Amino acid sequence: MKNKNDNFIFLVINPLAGGTDKKNEKYIIKEYIENKGYNFVYYETTGNKEEPSDETEIKKLYTKYKPKKVVIGGGDGTIKFVFETLFKEDIIFGILPMGSANGLAKDLDLPNDLETCLEIALQDNFKEVDSISINKMKSFHLSDLGLNAELIKNYHDSKIHGKLGYFLQMFPTILENKDPFNATISTPDTQIETQAKVILIANSSKYGTGVVVNPLGKVDDDVFEIVIFRSLELSLILKILFGNLPLEDDAIEIIRTKKALIQTDYPISFQIDGEFCGEVKQLDIEMEKQKIKIATPKLNSTPRK
Numbered sequence: 558m559k560n561k562n563d564n565f566i567f568l569v570i571n572p573l574a575g576g577t578d579k580k581n582e583k584y585i586i587k588e589y590i591e592n593k594g595y596n597f598v599y600y601e602t603t604g605n606k607e608e609p610s611d612e613t614e615i616k617k618l619y620t621k622y623k624p625k626k627v628v629i630g631g632g633d634g635t636i637k638f639v640f641e642t643l644f645k646e647d648i649i650f651g652i653l654p655m656g657s658a659n660g661l662a663k664d665l666d667l668p669n670d671l672e673t674c675l676e677i678a679l680q681d682n683f684k685e686v687d688s689i690s691i692n693k694m695k696s697f698h699l700s701d702l703g704l705n706a707e708l709i710k711n712y713h714d715s716k717i718h719g720k721l722g723y724f725l726q727m728f729p730t731i732l733e734n735k736d737p738f739n740a741t742i743s744t745p746d747t748q749i750e751t752q753a754k755v756i757l758i759a760n761s762s763k764y765g766t767g768v769v770v771n772p773l774g775k776v777d778d779d780v781f782e783i784v785i786f787r788s789l790e791l792s793l794i795l796k797i798l799f800g801n802l803p804l805e806d807d808a809i810e811i812i813r814t815k816k817a818l819i820q821t822d823y824p825i826s827f828q829i830d831g832e833f834c835g836e837v838k839q840l841d842i843e844m845e846k847q848k849i850k851i852a853t854p855k856l857n858s859t860p861r862k
Contacts, residue, residue, distance in 0.1 A: 566590055566597040566679070567624040569615060569639050571631035574656040579630070582655060582671060586630060589675050598622055602635065612642050619643055626852075628678045632656015633698055637830040640849055641695045644688070651678020651852045658831050661698040664761035664776055665853050682855045685848040686776045687760050691829060691840055697849060698830045699764060699771075702819070702840070703738065703755040703786075706826035709833045739822040742783060744814040751810070756819060757784035758842055773811055779844060783812040783819070816843040 568586065572579050590597050598618055602611045619627075628651035629639045636652060653674050654662035665684065667674055689696045737752035759782045762774035771784050787808045817840075824836035 564595055565622055565624045565626075566595045567618060567622060567627045568597055568599045569602065569627060569629050569631075569635075570599070570653075571602045571635040571655070574631040574635055579655060582630065582653075585671055586628075586653065586675065589672060590679075593679065595679070598624075602631070602638075611638070615639065615642050619646065625649065626651060626679070628653060628675075630655045633658045633660055633831040636661060637695070637697055637832065640688075640697055644695065644847070644849070647850075649681075649683050649850045649852055651675075653678065656831075658764070660764050660831075661761065661776075663763050664698070664774075665851060667854070677854050678852045680852065680855070682853055683850045684777055684853045686851050687779060687781070688845040688847065688849055689758065689760055689781050689842060690845050691758060691842050692837070693841075694829055694834070695845070696758065696760065696829045697776075698761055699757060699759050700827070700829040701755055701757045702740075702821065702825045702827050702837070703753060705755055705757075705764075706828040706833060709828045709831060737787065738825050740785075741820045742785070742812065743818045743820075744783075744812060745816055746814065747812070749810075749812075751785055751787060753785050753787055755784075755786040757782070757786070758817075758840070759784055771811070773813065777848070780813050780815055781842070781844065783814065783817060785810040785812075818842070 568590070570579065570583060570586070572583065587597075587599070600615060600618055605611060626649050627639065627643060629636050630653040632654070633656060635656060636650075640650065651674075652662050652665070652667060653671060654667055654669070655671075659667075662674075665686075667677065686697060689700075691700055737754050739750070740753055740756060741748065741750050742756070757770060759771040759774050761776045762769050762771045764770055771782050773782050787810070819840040819842070821838050824838050827834045827837045827840070
């Protein structure tokens, strides 16, 4: 017997995801769900951290309606925020990739077509995705120390957002070319001291651009990877951008683990799932016991591109 809330959808949409107004997408989403006969409550994020904050309002609506499915429209940052806000609840999350970076959606093989993603979000097939605790903050996709976090900081500080904003910040960030930092990485099995340009804490394989930076990454394998890029010469950057991550290169090392401590010799820029988190000298990292249920395509179906 179905619960009355099994047919109830909670929509959380970032109306400015990707740096563009989502008026047309909002219309498509609402019309699609209404035509399928679902009841729903709709919430647009504001970015407000003061009360009443987005976190407070989302929790309030969830408590009132107790939906079994929460459908999120936005990029990796919006998705992470809603996951973290409702982390302890028994929910199947649906993802509508609408941001500047949609790396988690790419790792879950979600298509670019909005209606197909809605179809996937509303069906019952799901994958249980790992979550990682980093300094008591949650990561579900890719986090890192170093150059990429600098890029994200510069992107958030700029006036131009969306994919163009990332592109415009990429070259000045690379050209700044700060010296590598020193890091000590400790796991239950090993300890290494190294220099690095980027240290990646990866639950998956791809950045939002689709570039593979962790070929060992799987979102549901109960471990995470620490990917060390000791240098980022132009030749190596081009190989990565063109999908040829050279694992035999001494400039790259991958460590698989469930727990780690990373310490640096001075504060380094740090980001979690596309959100800049300031500068840190230490990261305490471990796998969470709880996973996140995310609606994914059925294995015997081929989503429209």
